[in-house]
Amino acid sequence: MSSSDDDCPPVAVPLNNNALDHANDDDDEEMPDLVETLVDSAVASSKNDNDNDDSPPMKKIPITIITGFLGSGKSTLLDYILTEKHDFKVAVILNEFGDTGGIDQAMNVGMGGEVVEEWLELKNGCLCCTVKDNGVMAIENLMKKKGKFDYILLETTGLADPGPIASIFWMDDDLGSEIYLDGIVTLVDSRNVRKELATKKEDGSLNETAKQIAMADRLILNKTDLITSQEADQLEEDCRTMNGVAQIVRTQHSRVDLNFVLDIAAFDAVRAKELEQADAALKKDQDDHDHDDPNHIHGDGCGHDHNKDDTTTAPSRHLDQSIKTTTLTFNTPTLDQKLFEHWLQILLWEHHIPEVDIVVHGSAEDQKFVSSSQHPKLDILRVKGIFKPLDRPAGTKVVIQGVQELYDIKETVSSAGTGQDDLEGAGKIVFIGRGLDNQRLLASCLRFMKLNSEDVSVV
């Protein structure tokens, strides 16, 4: 996980201190990174009492990351969630850039339609750069002290790459934290998104809007009042090509069914059905548009009727040609998890699709997997999959989740009987990223995993 120490914005953590006294917490050794800590002495002392008692462990609290480019409607969504009736007591964290100091932001906890405000700043505060210690520990401490909220919404700055932030909370789940990553929700400014995606970064890296769309579990196409329904159709289809597994909804003023964004357990279950949806969308896209070259630049002979008057809403065929979704379907009865993981690690960590090189030692030939420098760097932003592992009891399925360079493979409870998640073959793996060349990926997979061409299909 790469991160930069530049531009560290302060982060403010909300408290609900409704009816709580404010006091300094100088002697709290667990919270070195918090300043202006607001402590309710009664709550603090009951926390200390609880340290030694046998009370049941705290229920884990879901955290949803809300991301999206500047002005896409993130704050509008937060306001909407905080004031809507629901069963959660929601706390909001803003991970803003420092032009307002990050200090004077109004922090909110919404409960049953009521919003109360308080704020707290992390001294070194920057969730995206300073990693776990500051962000996660501070939130955990706050939860112990306050215990007043049971859901956290983290709004990233519009310029943030959600990957590192998601990784912190996702991996923290494995470390036994009291919070877990529920999902990544991305707001898309329907009118301006094409312009934002066209912005090139000097170092050639992916721009943030592209990453925000690619990593989403839920995509909210907001501000649809500013585009035609035809443009909205096209936008939705294009988003699906970039991110085939996210669920997509269109909104105005971020008014979305809260079940669509809250408590979605996106990092928990992976359903074959969801992956089928990606498959179907990708197949449709291939049928509609026979451009197999992932590096094809739109607008240079693509043949589509570009809207010349308004580049912000021009119905270009794809939003971002470099990012796409690729699905591998394994038709074998099971998959060799060890071999698969080894291959995956090369894809994720070495950023290339390994190719076979035949090395001759005297009369013997050896296969070596190498990187080919003539191909673009591979940047996988998200992986989702489900498969039946080799040499495990019948019915065993494992789920794979990945965010940038991190991945996790866990056994999943079989949903046999529901008919929902039945896999015909060994399973499916979906990759979202840049540099995904379907045919090279397929060839590499076949050689690496010692499979025959009929064993795997790619779309």
Ligand SMILES: Nc1nc2c(ncn2[C@@H]2O[C@H](COP(=O)(O)OP(=O)(O)OP(=O)(O)O)[C@@H](O)[C@H]2O)c(=O)[nH]1
């Ligand atoms: N026309 C229109 N305006 C909207 C819609 N949703 C939000 N807005 C307006 O767009 C502006 C930006 O919305 P915000 O919710 O502040 O966007 P944001 O993503 O939080 O913006 P940043 O904090 O700058 O990243 C505000 O003036 C909103 O009222 C919509 O669906 N249609």
